Amino acid sequence: MKKALQYLISLAVASVLVWFTFKNIDLHTLWEKIKQADYRWVALSAVLALVAHWSRAYRWVLMLEPMGYRPSVFRTTLAVLVGYGANLIFPRAGEVARCGTLNKLEGIPFEKSFGAVIAERLIDVLVLLVLIFLNLILEFDRLKEVFFNFFGEKFKNPLLIGAYAVIGILLLITAYFVFKKNQTKIEQNAFYQKIAKVIGGFASGFLSVRNLKNPTAFLFHTALIWVMYFIMTYVLFFALPETANLSPIAALTIFVMGTIGMAAPTQGGIGSYHFLVGSIVVLYGLSQQDGITLATFLHAMQGMVFVAIFGIIAFLLTLILPNRGINT
Structure with a gap:
């Protein structure tokens, strides 16, 4: 009952944000521009997305090693992709789905892998905070009014x-x-x-980052994940004529806001992503129409199409792959 209520609230929030964001947008024009996009850039972005997901899976393997587990990177990648797919249906369900999938494929205890996931999420939050700080430094004059107006009410x-x-x-x-x-x-x-017992397992997974056997590889893959995320977003700008001339710094701003939008507790960032990206793009000279078009295109490709296709393929593969048991 509680989960159903959370789902309904999340769906309601997403619906309100979608209505508010698109209420003054010409949907026919938006659709025509998306249809005319250069989908060669979309294909490139999809390849970069796969590299990012593989890198995330490899980093997860590195975090499981100190606990005595060395799962297949391929199977771990499938678990990551299944997790992203689950997020399209139920917000925040992806972490549970990916750990459950890894347990099914490799026999690794759920609480162990979940503890490692919590640790990696905290690390990703730190990376995002660094990116936000860097973005504010590079674009302070452009962003100060937006951020001060938003946070001013919170700390009134x-x-x-x-x-x-x-x-x-x-x-x-x-x-x-x-x-x-x-x-x-x-x-x-x-x-x-x-x-x-469950908390102990979580703690073991969470603290595994202190005992990494290859911290250099861990740092490399952490950087690679975020570099791929940024580039796969930036290359999609070239698919639309209206956004092809946006600078890499503009792309950083849009990427950061989009990441925050995707982290919001709505199904796959629906509504929250469109609202934040569509609002920030106008600071770079685009119209509200073009800003929402870009936000819709980015979210549709990265947050929906890629995730759905990769997630479905990964899920089908997990159905036919045998369980290898606990791999120590």
């Missing part, structure tokens, strides 16, 4: 924020002392023991 009342922080800290302290007082009784509870 610092006293209220401080009060919330104090209340949160007090609640955590209270919870800690309640736990310590009843620790022995709580630890004997079967449900607690089950949760503790």
Whole structure:
């Protein structure tokens, strides 16, 4: 029931954003421009996307090694692709789907691989923060009004924020002392023991990044993933005449905003991606119509078509591949 409610709320948010973004857009013109795009650039972007997904899978393998697992990079890539496909249906379900798929194909315990996924997601957040900071430095004059207007409302009342922080800290302290007082009784509870085992597995996977056997390869693939993400976005600009002259810095801005949009809790970033990218593109001289056209084209190719095709193929392959069991 709770998951169904979350799904409906996510769908409602996406629907509102789609309506708000497209309400003044000529959909016939948008469709005609997308049909006339140069799809050779789309093919190149698809190849770059596969490189990025393979690199993400390889990095995942590197994170599983310290725990004694060395799964096939090919099968791990399939698990990654299945996970991305699952995100099109249920937001944030991709991590669960990819770990479940890897368990099916390689027998690696779910909680172990999931812990590694949590660690890699945190690393990706750090990379994104670096990109946001770099983007603000390079495009400060252009972006300052947008960001200050947005964040200004959030931090309008610092006293209220401080009060919330104090209340949160007090609640955590209270919870800690309640736990310590009843620790022995709580630890004997079967449900607690089950949760503790799962959390232990998560922690093992999460902390595996500290014991990497090849940290140089890990850093290389982290960089490669994000470089491929950027280039696969940038090359799609050349598919549309209206955006072919946008600079790499403009592409960085659009890429960063699009990444934030894709991270929003909506199905495959629908609505949130279009709103953020469509809004930011006008800063580079494009009309609202052309901005939404670009956002729709980028999202359709990268966030829907590539993910759906790769995800379906990967899922079908997982149905015929045998389980190799735990690979240590």
